[in-house]
Amino acid sequence: MHFAPWVALLAVTKYAAANPFVISDNSQVEKRDLAYSEPYYPSPWMNPTAQGWEDAYAKAKEFVSQLTLAEKVNLTTGVGWQGEQCVGQVGSIPRLGFRSLCMQDSPLGIRFADYVSAFTSGQTVAASFDRDLIYRRGKAMGEENKIKGVDVLLGPVAGPIGRAPAGGRNWEGFSPDPYLTGVAMAETVKGIQDAGVVACAKHFIGNEQEHFRQVGESQGRGYNISETLSSNIDDKTMHELYLWPFVDAVRAGVGSIMCSYTQINNSYGCQNSKTLNGLLKNELGFQGFVMSDWQAQHSGAASAVAGLDMSMPGDTVFNSGFSFWGTNLTLAVLNGTVPQYRVDDMAMRIMAAYFKVGRTLDQIPINFDSWTRDTFGPIHYAANEGHQQINWHVDAQEDHGDLIREIAAKSTVLLKNDGALPLKKPKFLAVIGEDSGPSPLGPNGCADRGCNMGTLAMGWGSGTSDFPYLVTPIEALQAQALQDRTRIEAVLNNSASSTIETLVKQEGATALVFVNANSGEGFISVDGNEGDRRNLTLWGNGDELIKNVSSLCNNTIVVIHSVGPTLVSDWYDSPNVTAILWAGLPGQESGRSIVDVLYGKVNPAARTPFTWAAKREDYGADVLYEPNNGHGAPQQDFTEGIFIDYRALDRAEIDPIFEFGFGLSYTTFEYSDIKVEKINAKEYKPTTGKGTEAPTFGNYSTELEDYLFPKSSFPYIWQYIYPYVNTTSSLKDASMDPEFGKTAEEFLPPGVLESAAQNLEPAGPGLTDQPGGNPQLFDELYTVTAKITNTGDVEGDEIPQLYVSLGGKDDPPVVLRGFDRIRVEPGCTAVFSTTLTRRDVSNWDVESQNWVITSSPKTVFIGPSSRKLPLSAPLP
Template sequence: MRTSFSALLAFACSASAASQNYPTNKLATSEPHYPSPWMNPQAVGWEEAYAKARSFVSQLTLAEKVNITTGIGWESGQCVGETGSVPRLGLRQLCMQDSPLGIRFADYASAFSSGQTVAASFDRGLMYSRGKAMGQEHKGKGVNVVLGPVAGPLGRAPEGGRNWEGFSPDPYLTGIGMSETIKGIQDAGVVACAKHFIVNEQEHFRQVGESTGRGYNISETLSSNVDDKTLHELYLWPFVDAVRAGVGSVMCSYQQINNSYACQNSKSLNGILKGELGFQGFVMSDWQAQHAGAATAVAGMDMAMPGDTEFNTGYSFWGANLTVAVLNGTVPEYRIDDMAMRIMAAFFKVGQTVEGLKPVNMDSWTSDTYGYLHASVQDGYQQVNWHVDVQSDHGNLIREIAGKSTVLLKNDGALPLNKPKFLAVVGEDAGPSPLGPNGCPDRRCNKGTLAMGWGSGTANFPYLSTPLDALNQQAINDHTRIEAVLDNYASDAYEALVSQEGATALVFVNADSGEGFIDIDDNEGDRKNLTLWNSGDELIKNVSSICNNTIVIIHSVGPTLVTDWYDSPNITAILWAGLPGQESGRGIVDVLYGKVNPAARTPFTWAAKREDYGADVLYKPNNGNNAPQQDFTEGIFIDYRALDKAKIKPIFEFGFGLSYTSFKYANIKVQKNNAGPYQPTKGKTAPAPTFGKISKNIGDYAFPSAVRYIREFIYPYFNTTSSLKAASADPEYGRTAKQFLPPGALDSGAQNLQPAAPGLSDTPGGNKQLFDELYIVTAEITNTGKVVGDEVPQLYVSLGGADDPPVVLRGFDRIRIDPGQTATFRAALTRRDLSNWDTVSQNWVISSHPKTVFVGPSSRNLPLKAKLS
């Protein structure tokens, strides 16, 4: 029996499966969903944007519509991705730029804390402020679309290389991170791009070229095989929040979903994203994630990035091929209109205007002032960098985030420091890289202190405050003696240092990871283990065996195994500082010395063993030379859900974090609201609209004599007008739509709305009744200590079913409370919060199982509970 989205995967994923070749008839499949839903100008929040888009798109020729949907090619412009332009109407090429923590390749721009780090703050306001500051900086450089934030990977496996770009393996926390970041970015006037859609959970085998270059013999990329319930209740959850926040674009990912490429998976793009969620923005491909032309168009992709089939080839699945496809009917006219409308609606939604666009003032391919406008072919030498300073006062914000996101995991009274007599600082991670903070492109080395991971999700540091820098300055102020050994392997030197009487040892260690095109010490993007790098665990054990006041500070991309040393009585404090960005040093010193009273919570679980997490990276191909099969047989049970289900005690549970004061929880109350019964959405869309007239005269698409041809640049024009077949060398476009396209792909009639979808006049993101507030939960939190501090009360729900996790996060807040004072925590529970996905009705349902709510400071410390009636 072949497996589909709506069926539970029945085959095992285990260590023994790594060498197994799956018979073809057992591979997961993804059912088709056509046609691609067209935009809805009535959607709440999009009305004005679509009115402006209609006015603009109605003036476009077919070639101009194709031009704004197709990238111009890798290194053909100043940004990592650019669409074609519409010079006749004054629209320049639109600029797409990494990254989710700053502006990749830019100078005089900030390097922010990672998404995972700010998630640890459990502070919605900081998440929003970070997003807005990043948006302002991108706008200041002329960027139109920020390629972030990240909810894929969610963090299925703790070794996942790009987990740090996102927020948390908990979908609720990631959803809040996505929503607040998107609002901030788009309030700054640039389009946010939620990525990577969807179940993009590891770097191994994400692209064939990367894999074969490492000796893996595969012909297709990895397939993430997931069932319908898991997809909805776990991986789709934060993308729902992104769509409700009004995100302008979504990036489809590299890997396959149930053996259908994500950028031509009609079920995920047409059926779920655009149909069920009612997404009104545009879907862009990840760079080289497009594997077909017409098939991707009718499956719901709207923009091809960077435009060429492979970097620097000059060939494109779209461009002129898309022009041919529309003219010969392989792609319907309404689909190209829908693509253009979605792109321009997102553009207008964030306040951008054609006449108000400033030129791009940075260049991704050179840091020099002058360079080639078309770097790939060294054409158009001119000024490409204006070195515009867009940092504003964002360093202060980054410092605040670094401090408020540092998690205090252990404290036996060693912290906060108060003018210590002698500090012995140990570890490479405390100091600078000998190559400088930007000495390794895309941060492709781990030297000195770790403040961000590697890959396209990086930014250049304008400066980097290292821990040793900031500690030296504090020591000067306090008249503290301070010495440092920055070599993890110089055991004689650091042992002699920390053995001196009165030493307080600060040991700095790290663990790195990143994107799959970079390999560091055989970590092919994904981490190969969960140990600390550069013998960090041995460093800690050696120092703590000598010094009875050893404080450990971890900079990492996720959890590490601390089992062998965390409970040593000589280790008096442990802090996780994440990837704090350019203000790493000042941020950690603020916490160490009590200028910031820590309140951050770990956004993931610290397990005792790697196996406790319930899911892992697939490191070896398991399907012959075909697509490796990564089977999500653990379902919704990842991170704390996995440990809770298996009744495994973690070292530090999800949501855990200490403070320099203490808090007491009391008096939980539940108020039930009268929201009324849930009604599935009914009705139909309007028929597919078209805008403007498309000329059928093939001669109108000849390469214009007034346009200078640039090699490798992607154009919508034909080199020959003898016939449409001759105009396209791709055999895909030589077939008729009837031969090539699946049933329904060309249908332009009114379509039934899905039961879980928003109505035509509702906010996108799903059936509006899913967001009705059914209950209000309150509790009282008292600061029982002697210093002011923030507390992070968390609301968890037990959905009650045998297949449900024991608890799931459904609310939190960060509240500042003075000593002796009491504050009220308040959280609303929506219908969505209490529902499960029903694969039969294809809708959300509240089961009859008894529901219980819990409130406390972490997922395993929940002193308050109440039943829901």
């Protein structure tokens, strides 16, 4: 057996006496030199009286109190890559009938499983601006995971939030607006966990690009770096932008959070004591567990005391058999380097999250295998051992195809319409573009969707699932055409210029041009796009395709399937381009959902969840494509602060092509009669006092002999990660680390071993409050109403949006703070009503380390988009 050093890579954080997350206002070099994370110790332990967690805590305490040290370590350490059936599994506790925990991708379906659904992407459903629809999507995904035996669904995503429009995994998240992403995170978490599965909000935090996220991945592409990228973020930006949606996830009761590959201010995300101990567990009062991203753990004792609770997938490098935890975590507790209460707290947090979603020890069997579709095979795939039935091919789809079709249609954004839509039994349809048809390899022909052939319905990487089927646009259009007796012809080759020209220039043609732009996770490169997009143009020469078709056909309708905004300046305003739709990444019902919108079966109401700028430079932030720090960690300085997406364009007074929140309908609406009513809330008071002392549950043996591998109980599995030692001669001999034997005081920061009650954060919750921050931040201060009248002759949904001007010179002109999706009959009027909380009108104050309402005058706006705000009123 081989065990990795556990005191390696001890740089938990850089020390500083000033405020956290400081970035100098001077030169880039100085900013990089001063980008650090303040140390924050000890790691906060669970609170038995946290609102909403009391019952889960009691059940977890009853369970964890029975565990031995080895069993606790087993619960916190993954068994190794491909060690068992799921992408991540911790060890089992057979003595108490606990089969382990199964962690599985992805945030839009179940990766590596058969007979499961392929849902719309998070970014796509965000365009619906529909809380109920987002919740139903989360619940359906949770239901499928539960049927398959998954315990923890690795999603939803708020990191990346979408700082740079070319970011490869933006589509897995929701929107670069923190309010919209926060709402979507909360509704998705509630849906997943109401279905009885633990949600895992990821990637915490500042994980905004794929380039340089891992050293090995980067070196394999010729980048000579020794550390992963550091996202250098100031304190105000951290709170007002990147932390905001995670607050909503914590308030929704999320059971787990995944820390990221990237560093934050030059401290690795999975051993960053400020972000994990300080922000997440103390300031937000998070009661669940923190798991590492796969191979994002860089140390043993250091990551344990910095707030990491679960190591995934357990081995230091895939299939190495080495682990920072496992045996080494057992030894760390035995020699006093990691306090016993820290391992108790890890186990408590994991089991509390498990019990919080209604789970019991009567677990649903894991009935699929991530590594093969064979019915029979090795349960330990990497070791090729334990041959038995591993796939039961259980159908988990239920009727979710209908829901996916509804979501995709209600999330399709109508960006332009010069009367071309809805279609009404057109005489002749000319369907153009590879994106309208099937891939010659089939919908799952490329592993993890790592290619771009045929219609684009999801991006690539670990955030994918296999399609049970994929209805392409041409299939659905042909079915509708047969019903309408419409002539329909298609050219599914973007390069077949002469064939396309001959078809679309015929008299009476309505040309439907399907185009796309793709991206994904960094371990896959597609056409030179190493996860992140190289540019914002359409793929497959799509822009030229649109220009060529529209030069010949005066009724050209464009449908875009994409992972985010593309540059449309060259063709969007052509009079021959009569309609433009963004359908995002619609999932398995792609064709039927777009036909529903094109033909008016669904009246579009969705809004673009990001800005469509005229130039890439207008966005104010971009991907770092080349290392900029020698062989060290590339430094990505977030110098734009909170000004990303529409906030950047608004501040610079740049006109977008299509602004954030924009979307058309087949009817029209009028806004009127805004009213603001002030609610008398109590004065905001910072949280004071202390928490409780660190609890420990039961005694454990300090005799090394009691942790020897029990050969008589079960066989040793190659590469499998265990909590046991392979020698009992001495603690030093049991560890492979040459530094073993040093005390914690010799290499860990001060405060690590403290077990006394700690001070509560002023902006954090009290002992009996709901996690997510100071509860008074969520007091309602204002009720705002307006009237919405359908002035057209078609029933439709409207999405009124409320924006606030916070009034300060360093504030964005407006920020989104409310929305709703309202159905209104023709000629009728509905009332839009929403409330503003103290948090909604506050700024983060770096000096007091709390939220404050500034003296700047504040104004509320209501309208159909961020740039069309006909109603306004001052906030008294």
